[in-house]
Amino acid sequence: MASSEINHVSHPCIHAGHISAERKFGFMRWITKILKLGSNQGVMNRRSPQFLGEDNVAFHTPVRSMDDHSRSEHEELDRAAALSLADDLKRPNGYRRHTNNDEDLARALQDSLNMPSYPPYAPPQFSPGGYSTYTHVPLRYCSGCNxxxxxxxxxxxxxxxxxxxxxxCHSCGYPITENEFSLSGKNPYHKSCFKELHHPKCEVCLQFIPTNGAGLIEYKSHPFWCQKYCPLHEYDNTARCCSCERLESWNARYIFLGDGRSLCLECMETSIMDTGDCQPLYHSIRDYYEGMNMKIEQQIPMLLVERQALNEAIEGEKNGHHHMPETRGLCLSEEQNISSISKRPRIGGNRLIGMKTKQQKLDRKCEVTAILVLYGLPRLLTGQILAHELMHGWLRLKGYRNLSPVVEEGICQVLSYMWLESEVMPGSRNIPSTSAAASSSFSSKKGGKSHTEKKLGEFFMHQIAQDTSTAYGAGFRAANTAVNRYGLRSTLNHIYMTGTFPV
Structure with missing residues (x-):
């Protein structure tokens, strides 16, 4: 290539007294190089694409770019011209006129090529691929602002x-200036922000759940509500709602019922506090039974009682029926004196005050003396208990004798579950034709329930379905399977004749 010849251009030798031939020869050679250099610029600017390492990204070298080799050649020619012109200034007048003519010719040639006598230093031009044309050093681009x-x-x-x-920080948006940071996926966080977002907090004491001896985060969680809490709160006398079983949070105090039980504010919204308040619910459940062709002819008294009165009634009951660990209802068949709640209490601070009770003698006029239900429970839980105890009453009044606890408690739990289902999810159960009138007339008359009450109803259904006890849990699942397969009426007929569930 023509550019290779430029590498061999030497500085012109200028000596005083021998300027005519030698200087002219050097000057003409300098002009020749200028002409060759101008003609070669088009070749240099039409480079083939370059490829950048493993990225294999092609880019064209910018037109204005020049490499170190060509730039040094320009500087060499400029230096030769400057030395030649400077030497002319030192010559006699005759030589100076000749030199001026040479200088005018050189300037005319440079002007025609549009090239400055001393071209400025061109800074490196950067390609779109992020590399310098001169040095091929990768540039750095900010991943935040690009x-x-x-x-x-x-x-x-x-x-x-x-x-x-x-x-x-991906959470708070402020710069991370610490030496350490946390990473979740592709997002950086302050360590404190990451802990706030991802380290579980105890929903009781509202503190970060500490690690155990092995450095692991260990916590308890409610199977339905998913309430996470430190394991120690199960043993430090933290109050637990007697209805929904959630532990009391330090920022939301529970209502103390006075008999060792506590009630959360959500369950308190629909709680039933005295016998008079419970009567409409009781009669609606009786209507529910009648809608399934299971009318209860006997007017069984229903009383709302305190925990102590319920425990005393259990001790006085001679029939050895199985009861849940926390007994909340009872179907009496013995004559007893019961203290029932005649006037609902009011809330004073975080306690109930002003409750009035009265003694009531229950005479035995049939197989069922009364139905007792613990006071202070939310409406759906109270109804669930009433549905269960009314089934006990129905079985006794209809002559179902000597049933095993698994069979009797199991079928009573099914009726309790069915009533809850009709309240929380109307129309969800496909009732067989033998009991097609099983829809609740009461549920169709009242307005819609709040989300909180529906969630409570789902929890009570979950409790029945997941019960691990033999009589209530295994009995319910066996009875529910039989009812779903054969229908409620056929199942009850089989129980009446055999004392067992159909299989």
Whole structure:
């Protein structure tokens, strides 16, 4: 190529007294190089695409770019012209006129080529691929703002570069200036922000759940509500709602019922506090039974009682029926004196005050003396208990004798579950034709329930379905399977004749 010849251009030798031939020869050779250099620029600017390492990204070298080799050649020619012109100034007048003519010719040639006598230094041109044309050193671009990182401080982390002000926490949005940070997926966090977002907090004491001896985060969680809490709160006398079983949080105090039980504010919204308040619910459940062709002819008294009165009634009951660990209802068949709640209490601070009770003698006029239900429970739980105890009454009044606890408690739990289902999810159960009138007339008359009450109803259904006891849990699942397969009426007929569930 023509450019290779430029590498061999030497500085012209200029000696006083021998200027005519030698200087002219050098001057003409200098002009020749200028002409050759101008003609070769088009060749240099039409380079083939270059490929950048493993990325295999092609880019064209900018037209204005020049490499170190061609730039040194320009500087060499300029230096030769400057030395020649400077030497002319030192010559006699005759030589000076000749030199001026040479200088005018050189300037005319340079003007025609539009080339400055001393071209300014061209800074490196950068290609779109992020490399310098001269040095091929990769540039740094900020992964936050996508702008080039110039001079000054920068961060190198997460296999990328960042302006210090662009490396920000994904949670709070402020720059991360600490030496340590947390990473979740591709997002950086302050360690404190990451802990706030991902480290579980106890829903009782509202503190971060501590790690155990092995450095692991250990906590308890309610199977339905998913309430997470420190394991120690199960043993530090933290109050638990007697209805929904959730532990009391330090920022939401429970209502103390006075008999060792506590009630959360959500369950308190629909709680039933005295016998008079419970009568409409009781009669609606009796209507529910009648709608399934299971009318209860006997007007069985129903009383709302305190925990102590219920426990005393259980001790006085001679029939050895199985009861849940926390007994909340009872179908009496013995004559007893019962203290029932005649006037609902009011809330004073976080306690109930002003409750009035009265003694009531229950005479035995049939197989069923009364139905007792614990006071202070939310409406759906109270109804669930009433449905269960009314089934006990129905079985006794209809002559079902000597049933095993699994069979009797199991079928009573099925009726309790069915009533809840009709309240929480109307129309969800496909009732067989033998009991097609099983829809609740009461549920169709009242307005819609709140989300909180529906969630409570789902929890009570979950409790029945997941019960692990033999009589209530295994009995319910066996009875429910039989009812779903054969229908309620056929199942009851089989129980009446055999004392067992159909299989």
């Amino acid at each position: 702008r080039e990182i110039g001079y000054g401080k920068y961060l190198g982390c997460m296999q990328a570069f960042w302006h210090p002000e662009c490396f920000c």
